[in-house]
Amino acid sequence: MLSADHVSFRYAPGGPLVVDDVSARLAKGALVGILGPNGSGKTTLLRLLSGTRKPTAGRVLLGDQPLDRLSRRDIARRIAVVPQETELAFEYSALEIVLMGRHPHLGVFTVEGPEDLRIAREALASTGTDQLAERPFHELSGGEKQRVVIAAALAQSAALLLLDEPTASLDLGYQLEVSTLLQRLNQDDGVTMAISTHDLNLAASVCRELILMRDGRVLAAGPTNEVLTPENVRMLYDVEADVRIHGDTGHMTVVPVRRVTR
Amino acid sequence: MTTGRHTKATNNTKAFVLFMLCFVVFVPFVLAFQSKPQRIISLVPALTEMLFAIGAGPQVVAVSSYDEYPSEVKGLPRVGALIDPDTERIIALKPDLVITYGSQVDLQSQMKRAGIASFDYRHGGLGHILVTMKELGARTGRTAEAEQAVAAIETRLAAVRASVAGKRRPRTLLVFSREPKTLRNMYVSGGRGFLHDMLEIAGGEDVFNDIDKESVQVSTETILARAPEVIIELRPEAIPAGPPMRDELASWGRLASVPAVRNRKVIFIAGHAVTVPGPRVAESVERMAKALHP
Amino acid sequence: MSIRRRIVTIVSLFALGAIAVVLWAPTVGSTSISLSRAFDTGIAWEDNVDAQIFFVARLPRVLSGALVGAALAAAGVVLQAMLRNPLATPFTLGVSSGGALGAMLAIAFGLEVGLMGVSSIPIASFAGSLVAIGIVYWLASSQKRGLSTNVLLLAGVTLNSFFSAVILFVQYMADFTESFRTVRWLMGDLDVGSYSPIIAALPFIVAAFAMFAILPRTLNLLTLGEDVAAARGVEVIRTQRLAFLSASLATGAAVSLGGPIGFIGIVVPHLVRLMVGSDHRVVLPASALFGAAFTVLCDLTARTIMAPLELPVGIITALIGGPFFLWLLVKKS
Numbered sequence: 068m069l070s071a072d073h074v075s076f077r078y079a080p081g082g083p084l085v086v087d088d089v090s091a092r093l094a095k096g097a098l099v100g101i102l103g104p105n106g107s108g109k110t111t112l113l114r115l116l117s118g119t120r121k122p123t124a125g126r127v128l129l130g131d132q133p134l135d136r137l138s139r140r141d142i143a144r145r146i147a148v149v150p151q152e153t154e155l156a157f158e159y160s161a162l163e164i165v166l167m168g169r170h171p172h173l174g175v176f177t178v179e180g181p182e183d184l185r186i187a188r189e190a191l192a193s194t195g196t197d198q199l200a201e202r203p204f205h206e207l208s209g210g211e212k213q214r215v216v217i218a219a220a221l222a223q224s225a226a227l228l229l230l231d232e233p234t235a236s237l238d239l240g241y242q243l244e245v246s247t248l249l250q251r252l253n254q255d256d257g258v259t260m261a262i263s264t265h266d267l268n269l270a271a272s273v274c275r276e277l278i279l280m281r282d283g284r285v286l287a288a289g290p291t292n293e294v295l296t297p298e299n300v301r302m303l304y305d306v307e308a309d310v311r312i313h314g315d316t317g318h319m320t321v322v323p324v325r326r327v328t329r
Numbered sequence: 330m331t332t333g334r335h336t337k338a339t340n341n342t343k344a345f346v347l348f349m350l351c352f353v354v355f356v357p358f359v360l361a362f363q364s365k366p367q368r369i370i371s372l373v374p375a376l377t378e379m380l381f382a383i384g385a386g387p388q389v390v391a392v393s394s395y396d397e398y399p400s401e402v403k404g405l406p407r408v409g410a411l412i413d414p415d416t417e418r419i420i421a422l423k424p425d426l427v428i429t430y431g432s433q434v435d436l437q438s439q440m441k442r443a444g445i446a447s448f449d450y451r452h453g454g455l456g457h458i459l460v461t462m463k464e465l466g467a468r469t470g471r472t473a474e475a476e477q478a479v480a481a482i483e484t485r486l487a488a489v490r491a492s493v494a495g496k497r498r499p500r501t502l503l504v505f506s507r508e509p510k511t512l513r514n515m516y517v518s519g520g521r522g523f524l525h526d527m528l529e530i531a532g533g534e535d536v537f538n539d540i541d542k543e544s545v546q547v548s549t550e551t552i553l554a555r556a557p558e559v560i561i562e563l564r565p566e567a568i569p570a571g572p573p574m575r576d577e578l579a580s581w582g583r584l585a586s587v588p589a590v591r592n593r594k595v596i597f598i599a600g601h602a603v604t605v606p607g608p609r610v611a612e613s614v615e616r617m618a619k620a621l622h623p
Numbered sequence: 624m625s626i627r628r629r630i631v632t633i634v635s636l637f638a639l640g641a642i643a644v645v646l647w648a649p650t651v652g653s654t655s656i657s658l659s660r661a662f663d664t665g666i667a668w669e670d671n672v673d674a675q676i677f678f679v680a681r682l683p684r685v686l687s688g689a690l691v692g693a694a695l696a697a698a699g700v701v702l703q704a705m706l707r708n709p710l711a712t713p714f715t716l717g718v719s720s721g722g723a724l725g726a727m728l729a730i731a732f733g734l735e736v737g738l739m740g741v742s743s744i745p746i747a748s749f750a751g752s753l754v755a756i757g758i759v760y761w762l763a764s765s766q767k768r769g770l771s772t773n774v775l776l777l778a779g780v781t782l783n784s785f786f787s788a789v790i791l792f793v794q795y796m797a798d799f800t801e802s803f804r805t806v807r808w809l810m811g812d813l814d815v816g817s818y819s820p821i822i823a824a825l826p827f828i829v830a831a832f833a834m835f836a837i838l839p840r841t842l843n844l845l846t847l848g849e850d851v852a853a854a855r856g857v858e859v860i861r862t863q864r865l866a867f868l869s870a871s872l873a874t875g876a877a878v879s880l881g882g883p884i885g886f887i888g889i890v891v892p893h894l895v896r897l898m899v900g901s902d903h904r905v906v907l908p909a910s911a912l913f914g915a916a917f918t919v920l921c922d923l924t925a926r927t928i929m930a931p932l933e934l935p936v937g938i939i940t941a942l943i944g945g946p947f948f949l950w951l952l953v954k955k956s
Binding site: 510553 | 652653654668669670671672674675676679680681684730733742743744795798799800802804807808812814815816817926931932933
């Protein structure tokens with residue numbers, strides 16, 4: 068559905084390549100994790116995939132159309148992004164934030180109608196935040212905020228969801244909640260997802276496919292159980308780790324053992 | 330010999346007395362001669378005019394940036410004005426009297442430190458102009474000339490007063506500043522100050538007599554409410570006839586209900602002399618009187 | 624209540640309030656007039672002082688106040704949203720200092736370029752604003768990624784300092800009367816005395832409002848950040864350009880009409896947000912209407928409180944604005 072074709076990106080001309088000749092494919096219904104240490108270019112790759120940055124080389128295709136040929140509205144109808152952090156300059160209620168997700172479906176002077184309200188409330192319900200609808204966003208806890216932001220992305224009714232470090236600032240309980248939510252959305256509602264994260268265990272437990280990135284390049288890509296090997300973990304994080312399948316959940320887990328030098 | 334000693338003593342006493350006499354008689358002359366300033370610098374254009382009017386013109390060695398009258402000042406060096414007096418230049422010109430504005434306290438203390446006498450001028454009404462002329466006369470050792478000049482002005486003012494005595498005093502708006510081609514930012518004479526005093530002598534009644542300020546910024550509504558019978562506008566330069574004059578009158582034309590506008594009594598008096606509180610005030614009052622009581 | 628109904632209801636309430644103020648203000652003033660006489664068409668125009676006070680002195684004043692207030696308040700809302708900063712004002716980006724410099728030069732050099740009944744000062748002021756807009760826009764859009772708000776802010780602050788220095792220089796070089804007039808102009812003055820300056824400023828303010836009309840929902844989205852807004856379908860660069868140009872145009876026209884009257888562009892948006900929330904579809908029109916009423920009322924106070932003398936309207940807005948922010952600060956802490 069969404070594919071990157073040998074894309075590269077640098078922020079300033081003459082600057083370093085933050086993303087270096089990366090190719091990736093997001094098939095329909097996939098749940099892909101983009102895994103790598105900080106500075107590996109994952110967030111930038113996500114930006115390239117969502118079209119908020121243009122690659123300096125290569126191109127991104129949505130379906131079979133290059134992303135730069137599509138208007139922002141068209142892209143927004145098909146791809147929704149959940150950012151890492153949301154800082155509001157003004158105070159809005161949770162419902163207002165979620166309703167903003169309806170923007171790509173509304174004309175310039177159109178006001179949200181009953182249908183839009185229904186979609187928004189459903190999105191809140193699917194993230195378990197419907198009782199927070201009227202509360203001011205800045206009064207919510209970290210986990211609640213993140214779930215509202217996911218709801219806002221869901222309200223876009225897009226088939227593709229790109230999430231940037233969705234659990235980075237969350238407590239364990241909320242991390243579990245969000246992971247479960249994402250899995251449910253993918254499996255039950257068929258939402259195609261790409262999650263960029265540096266949390267190995269999140270990637271291991273939730274994502275069926277992984278793209279491992281380091282220094283802007285793809286180290287390995289493929290199904291999680293094939294790609295998440297101790298060798299790859301060592302190459303990615305300079306850490307010797309124990310990779311095994313957790314008995315009860317059936318998920319892969321990664322336990323770091325010691326640091327190694329390159 | 331007693332006579333010889335007596336004569337010697339008398340001679341000594343005589344010499345002593347003569348010496349004391351000389352001292353007592355001549356020193357004041359010397360002092361008086363020294364107190365007559367020979368190099369005067371004036372930062373106040375009105376006082377420059379006064380100096381020339383009382384005959385101290387030849388002693389003026391430098392003037393302010395804004396001095397224009399009389400024509401003798403045109404070639405003189407300039408030393409700044411109210412906000413930007415050029416202290417260095419002033420001191421370099423070695424004056425013995427500097428005429429400053431009362432508010433120029435920094436300059437005055439600098440003059441004091443440099444040992445230069447200063448005459449500090451404060452703004453006041455019309456009567457104050459004459460008082461200042463006399464003070465300048467005393468300061469420059471020209472008391473008689475000053476008295477003469479003041480008397481001449483007073484005679485002319487008295488003549489004007491006499492000529493308008495008994496005549497009805499029209500309610501007058503005396504405008505001295507406004508934006509060109511509109512009536513915005515208009516400043517008029519209030520209940521005191523030399524412009525007000527000139528108007529009074531010339532036989533007009535200041536329509537803002539009740540406001541105890543020298544200058545008042547008036548709004549359109551206030552002008553309409555006060556409904557002046559005559560409007561006198563003071564301008565530094567005359568307005569050329571034709572379209573420029575028409576435009577200026579058209580600005581007033583908007584206030585159609587004002588009697589001065591209806592009866593076409595909007596009068597322009599041009600020339601720098603009219604806004605300078607100096608010796609030419611008599612001439613300005615005469616022009617005003619002629620405008621009010623033709 | 625549906626969203627549409629809420630927007631319409633609230634904005635209508637503000638509109639009623641603004642209309643009421645605009646209708647009432649010309650009937651009040653430092654002089655008492657008879658309204659029946661003012662509207663009596665049987666009396667000749669030259670004889671009808673009440674009519675002249677109403678139609679020549681007060682009505683143009685109230686209309687300019689409403690126009691200036693609406694323009695500055697709306698510009699404030701748009702700039703605060705675009706810069707994602709509730710402390711931004713219409714004067715933050717240098718437009719008003721350009722307008723001030725234009726006016727200063729006209730006053731100090733006694734320019735006499737009048738056009739269609741408008742004197743040289745408003746024209747010079749508007750020209751100055753356009754120059755400032757051009758400079759700031761050029762500086763901020765020389766970046767490859769369209770209009771960078773950081774550079775915009777920096778350019779605006781720089782231009783403000785630079786133009787302020789030039790203004791001080793002009794004031795110093797001007798003679799005393801002109802210097803005082805420049806200082807007075809900076810305090811704001813709505814006594815236009817005729818309809819020509821209003822008609823001259825109107826097309827620019829109307830154009831600015833036409834541009835404002837398509838911004839509100841995108842301004843809501845910009846609150847979340849440029850990248851998120853883009854991901855939600857907002858053409859960020861185009862929106863920022865439109866926001867900057869429309870807000871600057873409104874500010875330049877308002878400053879040329881009434882001088883740089885401060886605090887309207889920040890007090891009014893804040894008050895309105897406190898009353899109606901942050902949805903810009905409500906905040907923008909409500910602020911314009913509230914700004915109109917607020918300015919007319921401030922001017923009314925300025926022209927009656929010390930009758931027959933008048934205070935500059937900028938002093939009244941400052942006297943209200945200062946304590947208002949103090950109260951806001953105390954309330955938040």
